[in-house]
Amino acid sequence: MDRSLEDRIGMLEDIEEIKKLKAGYLYSIDDRDWDNVLGCFAEDARVDYGPWGRYEGKKEIEKFFKETIPPLYSLHHHVTHDPFIEVDGKKAKGRWNLEEAATIIKGNKAIWISGRYDDEYVKEKTGWKYKSISVTFFYVTPYEEGWAKKRMIEAEDLG
């Protein structure tokens, strides 16, 4: 009986930790705390950020965050909704909706972004980390136009 309760509590704690991992990752991106962002990833993590590229391993991900993002954007504000998390021992999957407000430095342009995260997680000694992140974008649209007039901004205008 105790063991079963232990397993059930452990799963709820894991789900809460994964939610905190996601929230902490996004707060850190928005605050530009890149070391904290990197701390969210396993060493062999891989990411697919759609038009912003694919990266394998923590070194490449670090380069993306520290070198690619700051010259392109002066603001980003990520919020997530509707988490769907499934834990299986020391592995887990998560799906989230994403909304983001951002400002592209080139042209000082405000954009709305909407997408979906499909994540995989692994439980390491220091806690849950991202094994992979994949983002599907529903729209990346200029503020003044909206997704009906222009669903996806041109790649060269992304920054």
Added chain:
Amino acid sequence: MEKDLERRITILEDIEEIKKLKSRYGYNIDERDWDSVLDFYAEDATVDFGVFGKYEGKEAIEKFFKEAFPPATTFSMHMSQDPIIEVKGNRAKGKWYLHESATFTEGNQAVWGAVKYEDEFVKRKGKWRCKSCLVNFLYLTPYEEGWVKKKMIV
């Protein structure tokens, strides 16, 4: 073993309670149920609503919600996201993003707002309430303009 399980369950329950408390708070503001809004706060709570002022004690917070807020806003929808809640016994800290759509009475102006909350909570007689609420605006912008053209409408 049992005591440890009990402790862990209580933390999880406390986290859920605090999330519900915050959700209800936003919902009650939007419903303009001010007495229910005030139930979010401890008697000795302090708030810092940024450009909308600082208030100490439940009486001052009540005055803000019942007298200042209603004439200034005809519509609001508060949506809180990304909670990070840390519970330590009868105290807790909570961080959220808030996304808001609202209409200001003056000029019948639609606005988008984005806020970061950093709150402290206290559990007294088995009930969690907010001890302090700190609001940082990322933007509060006229719908037609956006945060680049006008980051803060006030």
